[in-house]
Amino acid sequence: xxxxxxxxxxxxxxxxxxxxxxxxxxxxxxxxxxxxxxATRLFWERGYQATSVGELTGAxxxxxxxxxxxxxxxxxxxxxxxxxxxxxxxxGFVGVALAQEASARAAxxxxxxxAARIYPDPTHPAGCLVMNAAVNTAAQDEEVAEFxxxxxxxxxxxxxxxxTDAERLGELPPGTxxxxxxxxFGTVLQGMSQRARDGADTTELAATAELALAAWPPxxx
Amino acid sequence: xxxxxxxxxxxxxxxxxxxxxxxxxxxxxxxxxxxxxxATRLFWERGYQATSVGELTGAxxxxxxxxxxxxxxxxxxxxxxxxxxxxxxxxGFVGVALAQEASARAAxxxxxxxAARIYPDPTHPAGCLVMNAAVNTAAQDEEVAEFxxxxxxxxxxxxxxxxTDAERLGELPPGTxxxxxxxxFGTVLQGMSQRARDGADTTELAATAELALAAWPPxxx
DNA sequence: TTCTTTCTTGAGCGATCACTCAACAAATGG
DNA sequence: CCATTTGTTGAGTGATCGCTCAAGAAAGAA
Numbered sequence: 001x002x003x004x005x006x007x008x009x010x011x012x013x014x015x016x017x018x019x020x021x022x023x024x025x026x027x028x029x030x031x032x033x034x035x036x037x038x039a040t041r042l043f044w045e046r047g048y049q050a051t052s053v054g055e056l057t058g059a060x061x062x063x064x065x066x067x068x069x070x071x072x073x074x075x076x077x078x079x080x081x082x083x084x085x086x087x088x089x090x091x092g093f094v095g096v097a098l099a100q101e102a103s104a105r106a107a108x109x110x111x112x113x114x115a116a117r118i119y120p121d122p123t124h125p126a127g128c129l130v131m132n133a134a135v136n137t138a139a140q141d142e143e144v145a146e147f148x149x150x151x152x153x154x155x156x157x158x159x160x161x162x163x164t165d166a167e168r169l170g171e172l173p174p175g176t177x178x179x180x181x182x183x184x185f186g187t188v189l190q191g192m193s194q195r196a197r198d199g200a201d202t203t204e205l206a207a208t209a210e211l212a213l214a215a216w217p218p219x220x221x
Numbered sequence: 222x223x224x225x226x227x228x229x230x231x232x233x234x235x236x237x238x239x240x241x242x243x244x245x246x247x248x249x250x251x252x253x254x255x256x257x258x259x260a261t262r263l264f265w266e267r268g269y270q271a272t273s274v275g276e277l278t279g280a281x282x283x284x285x286x287x288x289x290x291x292x293x294x295x296x297x298x299x300x301x302x303x304x305x306x307x308x309x310x311x312x313g314f315v316g317v318a319l320a321q322e323a324s325a326r327a328a329x330x331x332x333x334x335x336a337a338r339i340y341p342d343p344t345h346p347a348g349c350l351v352m353n354a355a356v357n358t359a360a361q362d363e364e365v366a367e368f369x370x371x372x373x374x375x376x377x378x379x380x381x382x383x384x385t386d387a388e389r390l391g392e393l394p395p396g397t398x399x400x401x402x403x404x405x406f407g408t409v410l411q412g413m414s415q416r417a418r419d420g421a422d423t424t425e426l427a428a429t430a431e432l433a434l435a436a437w438p439p440x441x442x
Numbered sequence: 443t444t445c446t447t448t449c450t451t452g453a454g455c456g457a458t459c460a461c462t463c464a465a466c467a468a469a470t471g472g
Numbered sequence: 473c474c475a476t477t478t479g480t481t482g483a484g485t486g487a488t489c490g491c492t493c494a495a496g497a498a499a500g501a502a
Contacts, residue, residue, distance in 0.1 A: 025448025026498040050270055050359040053490055064491070066450060074490065134415060138271040149419055176432070183416070183425055184432040191412030194355060195404070198370055204404055211397075211405040215435040246478025247468040274460055285461070287480060295460065443502100450497075458489065467480070472473100 035060035040081045044125040047133045048144050085129045104166030116205035119196035127193035156186045173217050188212040256281040261302045265346035268354045269365050306350050325387030337426035340417035348414035377407045394438050409433040
């Protein structure tokens with residue numbers, strides 16, 4: 001059932017009216033990015049398993065046949081949703097901060113403060129999609145759980161990488177290992193995502209972020 | 222369907238051979254605490270929604286009819302499981318530490334260090350049952366989600382209460398509000414639970430606990 | 443026009459979901 | 473003994489799950 005994954009299901013364009021060479025066959029009746037956005041909202045809100053295909057087709061405005069023809073199956077749709085989420089501002093702010101900030105401390109301070117703003121933002125479901133969908137998957141969905149675990153592990157690896165650089169530059173508090181600090185900030189970030197889902201607002205999460213940063217003494221300019 | 226909650230479903234005794242007055246009718250064929258333990262493991266491992274009644278009856282060694290006669294329905298069984306979990310060492314260590322430790326700092330240090338030991342303990346499912354079951358509930362299970370949110374909120378309230386006492390005694394770092402510190406530790410604890418489910422071991426979580434405690438300057442003896 | 447390709451549609455697949463119930467079994471009270 | 477109460481059992485409820493498929497529709501290619 002899985003494993004045939006047709007590579008020919010790319011429609012690419014958002015509106016489709018771009019000047020690319022015309023395609024054969026009947027064109028899709030839906031905007032791929034629009035229906036992906038609808039699916040994203042649902043998965044973000046309810047998680048992977050708790051979101052049914054029926055709810056998905058309802059929110060996306062397409063029939064099951066179209067969904068399976070365009071995306072493969074529920075798991076493949078979810079993976080595509082997560083990929084898109086990682087490229088969005090709400091899902092990609094961590095990578096952006098790590099890449100843009102000059103010092104490691106500035107990067108992690110920005111990450112925590114932006115999380116305090118983004119996670120409880122009422123214009124989208126609360127928390128981080130990847131962290132939300134984390135817990136509680138049935139035995140049958142083990143592949144999806146492993147996929148999500150991998151994403152979180154990759155995030156921790158990026159944290160550690162950045163902090164190892166910081167250690168070489170003498171930015172770290174004495175006696176602190178980069179790995180330990182990376183896992184600490186990862187833990188706080190996961191906690192903040194879950195707190196947001198429990199209704200924590202920006203003010204509360206911002207205070208948490210500042211307290212969490214106290215584990216790291218201020219920079220000496 | 223809900224709301225009739227028969228109060229007559231108490232069998233109380235573990236083995237039943239205690240000297241209480243004999244009961245009418247056919248005695249249960251199963252040990253109530255034993256089957257509750259089996260249900261606890263399953264809910265702890267998979268969460269509420271991802272655990273099916275079929276899996277429950279299989280692990281508990283009873284038929285659906287017996288389950289519904291003895292516990293009401295899936296949600297009521299889950300609530301009874303959570304109550305028992307809260308009275309167990311693994312689920313109740315937070316309350317014990319808050320009650321037993323003399324200073325607030327000692328209490329929270331103990332909470333975080335015990336969490337680092339308990340959450341990844343391989344003799345039971347990883348993390349905290351209440352925090353695990355938190356995320357991702359379908360719309361139909363909103364009552365269960367609300368029940369769990371309430372438990373976590375109550376925990377935060379206990380944190381804040383303890384820290385308000387600490388503030389009156391001058392134990393708190395200057396400029397820190399008890400509520401903010403309570404939410405910070407609650408956030409770290411939630412993150413540690415989730416990290417444990419992602420495979421974090423005691424050593425890693427202990428290091429995280431010490432870093433988290435750095436937000437609170439050491440006591441002056 | 444006709445052929446080929448691609449997508450949509452509506453019906454429906456078997457499996458599983460939480461849950462129920464009549465019939466039977468085992469205990470106590472009289 | 474019989475009546476009552478309580479528990480177990482096996483079969484089975486309708487609903488929903490993820491998913492499939494033949495038939496038809498809309499496009500370009502010939």
